[in-house]
Each structure stands twice: as structure tokens, then as C-alpha cells.
Amino acid sequence: MSFGSASPHSPLVLALIFSPPLLADDLFLDSEPLPHVLTATRLKQSPAAVPGSMTVIDSELINASGARDISELLRLVPGMMVGNITGNQAAVNYHGTNASEARRMQVLIDGRSVYRAGLATVDWSDIPVAMEDIERIEVFRGPNTVSYGANALMAVVNIITRNTADSHGTRMKVTRGQRGIDDFYASQGVGWDGGDLRLSLSGQQDDGFDSDRKGADYRDSRRLNRLNLAVSQTLNEQQSIDWQLNAKDGSNQRPYTYRPVFSGITAAGNNSDVVAKDYAGSLRWNLDLNPDHSLYIQGSAQHWDRQQTWRACDAEVSFSPELTQLWQLNPNYTERLARNIERYLGPGAPAGTAAEQALANQVLDQWRNGARRTLCGDIDQSTRESRYDLELQDTLSLSDSLRLVSGLNYRYDRADSETYFNGTLDDTTWRAFGQLEWRATEHWLLQGGAMFEDTQLTGSSLTPRVAVNYLITPRHGLRAVYSEAIRSPDMFENNVNWSYRVTNLQPTAYGQSSARYFVKTRGPGNLEQEHMRSRELGYNGFFAEWGLAVDVKVFHDEITGMISEPLRNNQYIASNANSSRFTGAETQLDWHLGSADRLRLTYAYVDAQASNPLDAQQTARNSGSAGWLRNWGQGWNSALFYYGDDALNGYRFERVDTRIAKRISLGKASLELAGVLQQRLDNQPTTFVDNNYDERRVMYFSAELAF
Template sequence: MSHLAHASDLFINDQAVPEVLTATHLYQPPAAVPGSISSIDRELIVASGARNITDVLRLVPGMLVVPDSGNLTTVNYHGTSPGQARRLQVLIDGRSVYRAGFAKVDWTNLPVAIEDIQRIEVFRGPNTVSYGANALLGVINIITVSAKDAHGTVLKSNLGENGIRDWYARQAWHSDRSDMRLSLSGLADNGFDKREDGSDFRDGRRLSRFNLRANHQLDERNSIDWQLAFKEGSNQINNHYRPAFAEVINPRADEQDDNSDEKATDYGASLRWTSIINSKHSISVQGDVQQWQRQREWRACDAQLAFSPELNELWRISSAQQREDLFNRKRISNASPRQDYLQNWLGSKLLGPIPLPHSCGLISEESRESRFDLELQDTYSVSDSLRLISGLSYRYDQARSQTFLNGRQRKDIIRAFSQFEWYATPHWLLQGGGMFEHDSSNGDSFSPRLAVNYLFTPAHGLRAVYSEAVRSPDMFENHADWRYRVHDLRPQVSQGSTADFFISAQGSGKLKQEKIKAYELGYNGHFAAQRLSIDIKLFEEKITRMISHRPRLESFNLSNHDHIKFYGGEFESNWQATSKDRLRLSYAHIKERASNALDQDIAPPHSGSFTWLRDWQNDWSSSLMYFAAQQLDKNDLQLANLRLAKQFNWGDKRLTVAGNLQKTLNNQPIGRTNNKDNSHDKVYATVQLEF
């Protein structure tokens, strides 16, 4: 901004101010952003020793990272049910990896290695105006290393306890006008292994990834960036299935499977063309294609009665309360109250001696989701004080599942968006814009944002922001047709070796979009001489028409009746204290009022992190990271990461050897209560060779 170069500059001493991209698709100094944004740079990612993206997201104030098992972690901002984190948009180089069919982000299954990540920008607040529905609470933008910034060969391995066996290989090629980066990687571990009560807990994982990124400079004004990504693997899952008539059948152990592991395969491809028309005007077109596949199968048993068409019909015509009563009764024993209830509920169907005759068959849970996304974006500087960004996009989403959707669901989304950035004076910055979205399943919506920044200098500013955003119900929430067709029944039932289980669930098709209204006051400052950056945020957010649920086959009654309100403050600072010491601090104070018990007492009232990076000279370095949260999903979090590394250099070759320790500092599980105390404790070594 040339018109700001002459402004009174009390702090930055003409040093460059770092810029961020995620807030508005425009590069902006953090003080000029219409909201709060955190940036986790490459140095922090490497120093953390993290094997998972979710581990470094704990550095972001207000971000809730809750492991449910060793291979399933949810990431949420501020709160709402941690088991169903549905309200964050997640991007990899601009490609959304939010699954519209089942409203989730599979963090374990993302087709990107942490070694390929250049930085992670997190916009902390509603941002539907820039990224469409589902950026309800924030946006996580994972930005990978550009092909032109990757050089030579990199080989890396992690080896340690809990079955940690990771590997990574990268090769880069360069020519006059083209650059290419290829990486292959794998990750494996045994998960937590033990439940809180000490029993076995199968939650390990194994995955392999392929990533190819290329940049081509066609001429001085035109460039193309394209990517291919692939991931395949399996996640161990304990079989949580419990027969409807478990207490009145007596199957043998060898007739059922204890495990029901998931096979996961993801594909992704993107192509982006950028044309710089002149110094004030540029356009870009990006197209993405993606596919997610999930498959689980296991053998289980139930009473032959459970496969009868008569019982299926009885379930269909029963009221929601009758169904709830059936499954909330105490477990059956002979002549128990629940058995009497079943007798009345089923009528003559439950006559005869106990145990009832049973059959065992193959149960399958499968899904396939695909997406095509095309976006045109135009950036135009009308003058030195006014910039405009606008665009159009079309997205096609499809989900197929015989189990969850009884076939196929699809939707088309058309978007039009525009934002402006206007420096009314060198100190006053006004930003605004909106996103219009037509969703063939959920109708039309409009999400606006208006922000005013007062800039003392380009590096120091106050902000006031008002924004609205929406989240569309996913295909499963709105159009579920959830039923199990059981195959290979032994012995056969009257219908043969294939029959429908009597319990099923249907979505209403009438759910509306969730909506949030958010207010924010904040300050961002960059003290270049002191090498210190600070961000402070005060916020109030209210989500209405909220859909709160943990999906259950026997109780699937979703509505827009719930709401939640968050308010509090956040603080983040980054300080290069000396040439050898870097300190980072984050803190969040969150209060919430929720109408549904599922969303109550989830957000910790106090949480934060402390990071110390140290260069000890002679190529020795260390990092210490401490994370704490009070009552994160009803458990206190105290977690420390320690890394010590030594680097060896031989000409253009570099070898790095590091030891990594992750240690819980109290005797409580991390987040959820089904993993063992101190289950996050692990030690592993890292060896990396670059040449």
C-alpha cells in the first residue's frame, strides 16, 4: 500500500511486515485483517516433532483437539459436541477437504504429509463470506511447500514405541520454466492400546500417501499450478456393535468378529491457472476433483426375530418414544422388567423359551463421496486505496452408501462473492463483502461481513468486526436412509441368507441451515525492533437453528431446535527474544451457554500453550511445548512435548537426528475417557537426510 508508506511509523522502523492470505484471499498484514488469524510456520512445525497435523493445532488459541482413539481425533474451535466437529472449513492449498456427505474432516486420512506443509493459517471466526457454507466457526488453511521452493532429496524416518514406524521421501526437479515436487510417505502406530480400565483397545493405523505438485511459468503473466494426491490405509476399530436382543441369545464366540477395521482410500487433484493482466488486475481459475471411500465389514449375531418383516413393520409404525423406551430399559435377564416390556412391545413374537434362536451374518458399512469444484476469482485494484475481489464458483457433491443413504444423494452449489478493502485515510480501513450461495438441497443464503480497522501504523491496528455465516446440513443429517442389509446369514432365516435388520432410521429432509452471528473487537501489533507480535481478541458468537446430535440408529430425531452462545477472549504472542530464543504464548478464556446437554461443558473455560525454541549453537537445538486446558470435554489437559536435535553438515548434505518425547503431566485421559491414563506418553527418534 504505497499511500501508507509515508504514514507516521513509530514501531516498525521500515522493516517488512509479514502478510497472511486466508482471511480474504488477499495478502494483508495481520493488523489489516478483518478478524483474528494464527499462523503456524514451518519452524514451529519442525520444532514440534509432530507426526500429526492435529498436534500442532493445539498452538492455536481456542482450538479444541480431542482424541477419541489413536486414529480418530476431532478438531473444533470454541466448542459444540466434540464427537461431531462439523463447523470448520479445512483447505489444502485452497482445496476443501470437508466431506459434505457426512459433515466431517478425517484428520488421520488427509492425503498430505506434515513434512510437505509450509505453514498453516487459521482464521479464527466465521468466514462464509470467503469460503462458503461450513466455514461457520473458522477456516484452517494448510499451505504446502511450493514446487519451486523444494530442492534436492529428503529422506526421513520416525521410529519409536507404540509401534511408531513412519517414513517420508521427497524429490524435487527444476527447469527454466517448470518445477516439480514428488513426495511418498507412510505412517503407522498402535494407537493407545489400552482403555481407561486397562482392557485392550485396538486403535492403530497404517497409511501410505502420494503427493505430486508442479508449477509452470507459461510466460511473464501466466502460470499453472497443479497437484495430485492419493492416500490409502486402514484404521483399527473395536467392534462396538451390540445386538438388539443381546440378552436373550447365546452365540458362540467364533460366530462373531471382535474387530471391524476401516479401509480408507482418498484421491484428490487440482489445477490452478493464474493470469496477471497488469500490475492492478489479475484473474485465476481453479478446478478440483476429489473422492473419499470408506469400507467396514464384520460378522455379528442377533435373534432370528430381528430379521422378520413383521418386526420391521412394527418398528416403522412405532412412535419415537416407544423406540427410545425399548433401548433405554435395563438389560434383560430372565423375567426382567425389560423382558416384560419386550413381551408387550412385540406381542406374540417373543413367545417361547430363552435363549431365542439366532443367526449370524456379514454387516457392511460403506460410503463413497465425490466432489467437483470450479472457481473463478478476479482481483482488481481500482486505486492505491481500493481493492476488490470477486468471483463465481460451481460445486457438485455426491455421496453413495447403501447403508447410510440407501443409494445416492447429490447436490449442486452455485456461489457468487465479492469483497472490498478501502483505505478511507491512511489510518482508517473499511472492509466488507458478502457471499450468495444457492444450494440445491438447502436453498439460498447470504452471508455478510463488515469490518473497520484503525491502523496506528501498517503494523499496529484495532479492529471491530461483525459477521454472519451458515452451515448446511450434510446429506446424512437431512436425507439419511440408514438400514443394514445382512448377508451370508447362518443359519438362514425365512427370507434366505440375506435379510434386512429390523431397526432403521430416516432423515426428515426438512432441516435448515445453522446460522451464526458474531461480534469481535481486537488488536494486532508487530513490534519489529523487539521482534514481537501480539494479537488480542474479544468475541461474542451465537449459533441458532443448531443441529446437535450423536447419530444413533435407534434414535435419529434431528431438529434445528438448539442454540449455543460463546463469549470470552483470546491472546496470542510470538517473540524472538534473542537471536537464539523464540517464545510463543497462547491463551483462551471461553464461556458458553448451550441449550443441549451434548454441547454443554465441552469448551474449557481456560486453555493455552507455551513454546520455547532454542538454538544451542554447534548445530544443537531444542524445543519445549506445553499445553493445558481446564475441563476439556470433562478432563483436564496437561501435555508437554520435548525435542532435542543435532544437525551434521557435509558440504551440501545435511543429516538431522532428533529425539522426541510426548508426556502427559497429570493422570487424566487426553480429552475422552475411553483411552488409558497417560496414553499419550510416547518416545520416538527422527532421522532426516537432505542432499
């Protein structure tokens, strides 16, 4: 695959437009059942009828990729920008925007959001689901606030786990390899009259990147363990219940990045690792009133706990009440004074207002009188977030040509952090949504939907979507889509109350063993919602005779009112002053060549223009993937994947992954042995300058026993 400067144009689209009768006679007639996707509109639809672009990563692709993380699987999605903040912190964005946060993409597990509203992020490595429990991942590539509310601004990733009825038996798997890779998975599935259960235990660990920009060891390893329990129970012909319990416990190392503000102070150099614990539970009641009418009620509860403490050192004057007052008056003036305090000892306070100079001179006197001495204490940057969610959805076929899905949703979010919020902060969200699908004729499909959303901290919004699909046949469709979407500023962005209380100070600061650092950051409290307008033209088709599925789209997306500032304590001044524009084309091709071979290609050309350079750093103009899956017979199979982008945060990324596996029959049991080799073709850091490997290749092996 080569990355040129021009966007792709499929000859299939031109053929469909100019000679549909001929193609219909030759290629379109078949008796195979239509595939369906659900994530786009909450209605079961064929890919050709979807009002937008869909990518489905099925179980065969998941297994063949050898990927250990969900974020790595998303490299198979055209237009998805996948990088790393550190080894255990993936950065995933669709088309781009801020390089270190996934603020504008909704991520679901079986319909339950795992987007953390408190700190505006998704912890990709901490998602409490094992790769082996995933049946498929459906990605809606485009805004979908209409179906899933705020945060579905640019894309929706829906991780769908395996049906419990298909999980009977025992599976055990171990994975070992270079870079400290040490994973395990074990599951037990059972069934009874009307019910099924799957219990799985899994764990992951690795050492992350090897060295930072200076060649020093990089502290970013991770260790985690997960428990998942899924149960399905049929109550009668019309009713069933599904419930799940999930738990995750682990630790993520963090490089020690704290630097004292005042010159001459030596940092403590202790670790700042994160101990992460996640808990989630959900219960869903399904009711089929008749073949044309169904509804469900789903409730869920989630809790994220991140414990992070470290020891830091700075000058005693860091805790001066006068310096704190000065910061509240003028942060820039205060930082200039603190960074250059020795320079001002002779001439006195730098130029400023009378109040600023008076406070600055008091701080200088404290420095002269001994407040320059070094103090060390404990910093606690822990956070706890909780979410309670209740949703009702009704799906109704009004006639053979008219379908409606509608629903209500209530969500309560609570964030607790002494550092980020000076206590607790909560928010409530109410939603009402609807999507109407009208088959006007045999070929024309009209769709419209809207979401009304009201949040306690931000206010209300109404976002629409309209789409026209021309179905050449049920398997081939052209589409034109216009949609609007919003993203509400999250608690951190809008309402942060950020300061550090340092405890166990030795020696004491101004006679106190506990004090707050002079730097304090307050959110504006009046941020408005980001607003996106999206226009898309596309084609989706499946040539059953060839086993070939194709999707092509061209798009123009505009985001206004963007909140682009990085989340930093002493530099965070949030506003809605920024905007971005994304224009380009994407294509994906999935080709089953008989029963033995499968080829898969993706490509995205994205031209990004942003008022804030940070929002263009995570966009590669050219990116894509290529894969070849082969079943050699006699239990042997192989997969070869290429992933590449020309510049992500300024660094090129190219990698080839090879997986070879052998399945051995052991009576009623089977054993699969597999090896994966990942080879980097470039010699650059991964996304950020500190993410470096000593070797450009890594190997790991797995053994899986099923019976």
C-alpha cells in the first residue's frame, strides 16, 4: 500500500451509477441472507441502508490480528488515529483533534458507555473486557449524537461481547513474549433450561516502552486482572433478562514528570504510579410484544477508582499565603516571579499593579528570611468516578415500509477528587431520542432522527440527522447524509477546581504539616457545547458472487466552539474559541476469495485545518491498513497485516504484523498454538518523543486449550 496525496475514487461507484441494470443482472442476484448492523441507528439494518459509514471488526479479524488491546484493533478502521501517550495509555481519535485525549468519541460495551465524564477520557488499557470475550466491534464512522448523545461527536465504538449461548465449555489461554508480555485467560460457560452463563478471568502485563528521549529507562509498565460474568435467562416466549458483572484491578506505571518550580530544589524522584480499580454491573429486560414491536429497559452502575500518590519537593515559599493570593490576582505574573525569584532579590518586585508588587515584595522577604529551604511531602492525585444509567427503548414497525425507534435515558455522574475538584461534583443528564426509517419505494430509503438532551451543568440541546439512501439492490446503496452533533464540556473542562494539598511535610511549612500549593486552577463554569456539522456522500455494496464488500465515502466535517486547551494545572484557560475542519475520503474493502483466503484493505485521506495547532497534531493525512488471512488446511492458518500513517503528532508509523497458528484436535478438545511477530518499518518514536523501543521487533506466543 502506498500513501499518495490524492483521495481514492472507486471505479465500482461509477459503474453502479452509470450501468445499474447490467450489474444487477450479472452480480447482484443471490439468495444469501443480508448481514445486519445495529450500532448506527439502534435499528437492525443492512450495511447498504445505514445512514453513514460502518466498519465491523469480526471475531475472525480479532483472532487473526493477534492484538492484545482494543486500541490496536482500531487500526483496522479507516480514519482512526491510534497512538500512545505512554505504553499503557493509548490515544485513539477518529480523524484527529487533541493528541492526548479522546474527548469526542463514544465508546460502548454492549451499549454501556465507558467514557469517563469526569476527566473527559477513555482508559483503553483499563476497559474491563477480555479480547477473547469480544464477538465483534461495530464502529460508526461519523457523528452520532442522534443515537447516543453528547460525546458521540465524531464516532461511536460499540464493543459487543460473545453470546453466552455460544460460550459453553472451557477455554484456557496463556500468552508470553518479549517486553514482559505475560497474559492469561480462562472461561467457563454452562447452559440450563432457558439460560446460559459465562464466567471469565483474564490478566495482562507488559513493560511498555524501553527508553525516553534521553535514553533513560521509561517507567510505563502495566499489570491488570479482570473478572467478567454474563448471564442470559429466558423467562417465557416474550421476555428475557441479560445481566453482567465486571471488575478490574491493576496498576499502571507513570514516569515521574514533576519538576520543582523554584531553582535549586532537587525533585524527590519517587514514582507516581496509578492503582486502577473498575467495577460495573448491568441488567437488561427484553420484551417482544409481537414480531413488530419490542422494547427493553436497561440499568447499569459503574465505578472507576484511580489511586495515585507520590512524594514531591519544593521550596517552603511554595505554600506561602501571599504567593497564593498573588496567583489568584495574576497567574502569569506569579509564575514569572517564581521562576526567576533570585533575579528579583536585588531590584525588588517586577513591574505590575500596586497590589501585585506589594504581595511580591512580601514573598521576596520570605525567601530572604529562609523560605527557600527545601520541603518534601506527599501528593494525592486520586480520583473516583461513578455513573448510574437507566434507559428505555421502544422499537416499532408501523407498517412494512415504516419503522420507528424511540427512547428515554437518565444518567447520573459523580466525580470525587480532592486535587481536581476540591471535593465532589455531580451532573445529571436526561435524553429523549427517536429515529424514523421510511422505505418510500423499492429503491428509496429516507431516514431522520433527533436527540434532545439536557444536562445540569451545561443546558439543553437538540441534534438532528437526515439521510437519503438509494438502494440499487438490497446489497448496494448510495447515501447522502447531513447530521449535526454536539459535545458537552465535561466536568474537568468546565468545573475544575485544581490544586494540590501536600501532606506529611518535612520540615513543616509555616508551622503546618499540611498545606496547599500556591498554584490553583479554576474552570470557567460557562463553557458552551461544541457543535459539529457533517456532510457525507458514500456507497456501500456487497458482491456476493465474488465475496467482496466495499464501502467508500467522501466527507466534510466542521466543528465550532471547540475546547482545545490541554488539561494542565498552570496553563489551562478553557474557552470555546477554536474550530476545526476535516475534509477527505475513506474506503474499505473486504474480499473473501473462496474459503481459504481473505483480503482486507483500508485507506483514509484526511485534510485537517484547525485554528489551534494541537487539534491537527493527531491527524495523519494518509493512513490505512492491509491484511491477508489464509487457511492452509490441516489446522494451519496465517495472517499478515500492514498498518501505516504518514505523520501522527509529527511521527511516521509503519508496522507489519505476522501471525501463524496451528490448531490440533485432541478428541473433544482442541489446542491452538500461535506466534505473533510485530516488525516496525520506521525508526521513529510512537506518537510522542519519549515512546521508544530498543528493538524494532517484538515476538510473543500463545497456547489456547478449549474443551
